[in-house]
Amino acid sequence: MKRARRKARREQQDWPEDSVAETSEPAQTEQDDVDEQQSIGWKTSTAGLAGLTRLARAGTWALIASGPLIGVMALFGSSAPAQSAAKATPAVKSSASTGPAGFAQLFVGAYLEAGEGTEQNLAPYYSGSVALTHPAGTRSALRTQAMDAREVSPGYWSVTVAVNVAAKSKKGGYTDAGVQYFRVGVQSTGSDDTSAYTAVSLPAQVAAPAALKPGDLGYPTSRGSGSSDPASDTAASFLKAYVAGQGELDRYTSPGVHLSPVVPTPYTSIKLTSVQDNSEDNAGTKVPGDGVRRRLLVSIDATDADGNTFPLTYALGLTARAGRWEVSSLDDAPATAATSKPSSAPNSAAPSAPSAPSTPGGSAPPSGS
Template sequence: MKRSRRKAQPEQQDWPEDAVADTGEKADTDQGDTGAEQSTGWKTSTAGLAGVTRLARAGTWVLIASGPLIGVMALLGSSAPAQSAAKAAPAVKAGASTGAAGFAQLFVGAYLESGEGTEKNLAPYYSGSVSLTHPTGTRSALRTQAMDAREVSPGYWSVTIAVNVAAKSKKGGYTDAGVQYFRVAVQSTGADGSSAYTAVSLPAQVAAPAALKPGDLGYPTSRGTGSSDPASDTAASFLKAYVAGQGELDRYTSPGVRLSPVVPTPYTSIKLTSVQDNSEDDAGTKVPGDGVRRRLLVSVDATDADGNTFPLTYALGLTARAGRWEVSSLDDAPATAAASTPSNAPHSPAPSAPAASSTPGSSAAPSGS
């Protein structure tokens, strides 16, 4: 009976660790018990149960202690923006006017070179009915240049194309027919970053865009050939090194200025023909103190290895240092006078070469717009 009460005692304890301690005592006193008692597995199951319960109890305390931290994390998680799969950046779509202008250039080129029997060459650009009666090759597009592209309405463009046209003579040769202008109406439709184009009609030949008179430049003082001007001498020496391979550029540039000569060297000699600057009339005879700047517009005659001479103009920035002028910049464009703007010159002749696309009038609307 005594042994039975000792066995039952752990079962009446409130906490499993007491049972574990009691079990340890019985392990010392009951090793001689019969195999029937050992076969019940009571001691082993009680120890295992005690360990599991102990871990659960420890886990409960951990959860209680970490409760505030979990709450804060949950609050932060609910206030943070929801994470989603990374989205690919949208493709940058090229300017629609570029596509419409390029399409119009191709269309005008095909139109000029087509003739009777080759109307199908226009099908990729224009789906309307076309009947040509002149022989194929009567005209040819030597060069085409988009001069203007305007969106009349969404996806609908009016494009003006300048074409250097060659016309076939009765003797079979070609003559230069000058620069002619054609206006094309183009519709576009795009999806997923791609566009398709079509012409709504055949090209219309139109007058040239109005020419402009450029505004005043920011070089009010003329130095002639600048023979007595130290700044002009520096500019001449710099250009000889730059385009004629005569000397090193570093000898004529300010510290820190990095310029590379034209390679391969296109000319064998350079001759100044005109120098203009933004300084006072008496500033050309001496070099001022360090840091003083001047802007020069230098015109030269450049002669190549075959003896051909070509006029060129350069805009340069000069800075004084240690009693001499040094080139501190090769400017992208000549400086303009303050508040100077181009003006209309309606009676000026139209450009005679495709290079007119780079003139100030290249963005002007064709006359009759």
Template sequence: MTAFVTSSGPAQEAAKTAAAPSAASPVGPAGFAELFISAYLQAGRGTERELAPYYSGSVALSVEPGARTATQATVIASREAQPGYWSITVAADVSAQDDKGKTKRLGVQYFRVGIQATGPTGAGGTAKSSTATTGYAATSLPAQVAAPTAIKPGALAYESDRGSSNADPAVDTANGFLAAYLTGTSELDRYASPGARLKAISPAPYATVKVTGVQDDSTSTTQQKVPADGTVLHQLVQVDATDQAGRPVSLSYALTLKSRASRWEVASVDDAPAISASSAPTTAPHTTPDSDAATATSSPSAS
């Protein structure tokens, strides 16, 4: 129906812009696909019924049950092919048993499967009502596909190598802060900027921490003098941490420091190391740690 407004009638309110429909969430279909792939790899001849909660089609498997297992499975890609229908790609760390029953790691393999979802968009379906019944079903057995393209990351934004000497005030601050952050042997606040919401890990996972190298984005050639208040410095800090049992662990931390009262203080523990604005990732040959993994990840891509 078309509405008409006359000049003699009361003023009409401008029509409110309709809210954009919320995008469907891939979380539910992705989790269902992970479970399906794990069950699929475990199943075999005579145990096809174990796949019934995921796929209702006719299944006849030739592999021995338990011959393969997924020690870990995780979704690496999801795409809504059409409303309520998802293409999910799962990476699985697969192991297999040989004729003597010895387990051998095959490496990471990739599987793609179509998942149909019912229910609200928050569950990956198409229903507008949040109370609609949620359900999932695979539309076929999985297809093994090729590994994603490997890339070489862009250059990081830390061009100055500052070493690990505490004679450098910025390195000394990073050392003290990370020791407090990881071991709890000192107060974190003494190294943090005022107002910084930083919290040490509890319980402390390590007994000792040693900084082995620091890179930063400073262009200054001097390391001994703290610049004027408010100067910001971004660091990438490499540490060797030792746990309570004496086991060493290598870690990296991206920190943002800010100068105040002739000292450096930690303003934040950054989510990720900073990438140079002028650098971009490039494709690189896919490499694997061993020949078994290379065989496992080189299967042809499904169309």
């Protein structure tokens, strides 16, 4: 089409056809080469861009696929020091003795109540041979309490159980035989989820553990039972509201301290019998400046609706504010002196049983350790 138009123009202008052909053909060839190169160049650019796009897409998918692996590597890398520290100082489970102690309590209770003909009641606890000669029910466990549980070797425990024993008399009634102590060897096996226990022998009756004399408390000054001290007066008013339902606790507590009264109200009235504190003897009746703290050990006689009176002791923390004392804490336990420790009381022991009566078989329960 282009050549036809050029020929027509040459004919109109009477140009020599051959010269025109000689000059126009290379030009056309060059133009075609340019067009072809441009076309090839575009195609090459498009292919290159397509290749880059595919490469970027592949890289993105590779990054996504490797994400979990990278996260796991980061997790193990960050937790490695903590795992190493845990191995160096393993945590001690405070409840590890709960299972053996509970098992020993059940075993001792079943042992005391078993007798001739009921030996099979001990089978869940002890698989050894047992032959009892006294009647079943000769003794009964009113209450049992594990006093000590020690792991003497892995999975092997020595448990001491205190029992309030009732003994059956010849007339058929039961009398209080006091608190007696039995020691049991318990083996345990299993994981934290499922554990199994067994006694290695019958219980051994042992002597009561030695009693301790408590160390000095952190209340060196006695205030008696008078209420001339504003701190004592605040303590008395607070306890009246706390256990006798007389007044609102918020009237006697520091701002931000939230305590709830005992419900249902167990007593109708209280009487202050003794107050000890940690302040100087010359702490007068004047309330000090704001923020001064004081610890009180308060003893009361609480009377119920039937007229029965019961002694109680409370450890309180007081803080001065706006010219008066306010209760800032109801302490979990009385404070002890910084250097005070309990000591063994001379010639004394924990509660123990009186002389045990003879069993119908003529033998008395063994004593000693």
